[in-house]
Amino acid sequence: MTNLTHLTLAAARDGLRAKAFTAVELTEAHIRAVEANRALNAFITETPDRALDMARQSDARLAKGEGGPMEGLPLAIKDLFCTKGVLTTAASHILDGFHPQYESSVTANLWRDGAVMLGKVNLDEFAMGSANITSYYGPVKSPWRRADGKDLVPGGSSGGSAAAVAARMALAATGTDTGGSIRQPASFVGIVGLKPTYGRCSRWGTVAFASSLDQAGPMTRTVRDAAIMLRSMAGFDPKDSTSVDTPVPDYEAALTGDIRGLKVGIPREYRVDGMPAEIERVWQQGIDWLRQAGAEIVDISLPHTKYALPTYYIVAPAECSSNLARYDGVRFGLRVEGKSLNEMYENTRAEGFGAEVRRRILIGTYVLSAGYYDAYYKKAQQIRSLIARDFAEAHKQVDIILTPTAPSTAFAVGENDDDPVKMYLNDVFTVPASLAGLPGISVPAGLGEDGLPLGLQLIGRPFDEETMIRVAGVMEAAAGFTALPHLLRGEV
């Protein structure tokens, strides 16, 4: 039998339908891979019994020809999605022992379509971070290595999802993206990460970080896999007031391979000072690929790009400080006693939140406090309007925008963490689209000089994931990215 964990999601789906193997066999192979790679610390909670139970049910449905679009396909779920009866931590001490009494809409959609849950994967605490080093459950290691042998970060915040998919522990994983948390880790580990338009996937039952930015999406090894999985994750949900009531198209059908005549915008402001030559090289390569495929390359301007990151670091902490007010030691999770109610709140939140989360709550509290709201928060929301306007103008001229995903390849644990702003710069290319609510996808494009993956990002028009997926498919075919993480070399 072929190595089942190395199949794409699409090939596994087709193999199950053709009865080349069973969902139980497929799931068992992945459970073994999860167990064999525990050193990566990708999983917070493994659910092998539940996985096998779901797989058996899938096999029964497949036997009757009743399989759903994701039937029998084992997935890793970011531990930010509430899963009924299964520990959900957001990688925070403050959610100790939290067993949701309900299922998030996104995961419910995946189970409705037959998918199998392998477990809950690690992330930065409350999805705040770009390296998966702020988790209460410890950092995640990338399956990739650098010549100096140091452990590398998988990116963040969806670092466990990225590591699990790259290391072939899961066929695919759910991620969430607030400022780049799907796309940047996808770039770091050489996989595909898709952040849909804000409103495309329901936020209901997903632990909130910054509600006007948070969006769930698939992390997969191919663009086709992302298309398949997005179709199951997306959809209108009356329980999320910002969920959009438009039909979910068959994204896989968008993969026609034909982008002739399409206009691709190259924003000049993304050529930032001190950008490594290898990023420039991969970006130029992407431009050449799309031109050779018949697209027209257009220089565009997104004038407020440089203000996106500082805008984000007002808006996101402000929303985080409001959202995380609910962790008070009363209704769920950790409680640290105190002499009064206030002291109990203060003790619980002091012990329950890690350093990065505490920093963001304090910044958010400050920018929303009396006398500072207009100077910081209102100003940031005005600039956010300008950033969105820049994109809207650009999308009048072009169908899609091509940029690098991240300003570097993966770095080692301990690098970039001496200064919070230095770490924030990781998201310089992903944050603008988040602020404008636009769909973005990172596609593995090649390797840097250090032998580590680099991704390219496509930014689409609102709710036009199909064009984005079509272009991503062409870029993926041109890139022919087949490099395996060092951990897996010799396995195949």
Added chain:
Amino acid sequence: MSLDKATVARIAHLARIKVPEGELDHLAGELNTILHFVEQLNEVDTQGVPPMTSVVAMGLRRREDAVTDGGQVEAVVANAPNHVAGFFAVPKVVE
């Protein structure tokens, strides 16, 4: 502008997070790094620009004013660190 120790202590209290006295200086430094970073926004002329209120152009939906859920006391308190007779229990508030 820069945050001093006293301001950080005040914000921490507003956020209900106890910060030990010894950490205030260091924390003020970190927060100031972030605030200095965002200060570049002052370069942008935002006169007359409406602040963003919704990233997707859509109005809020209406629904019928009807009870759609409820009667789940056990599920609601299931994760509470302390609950008594279907209520969340907290330290005494009234002296």
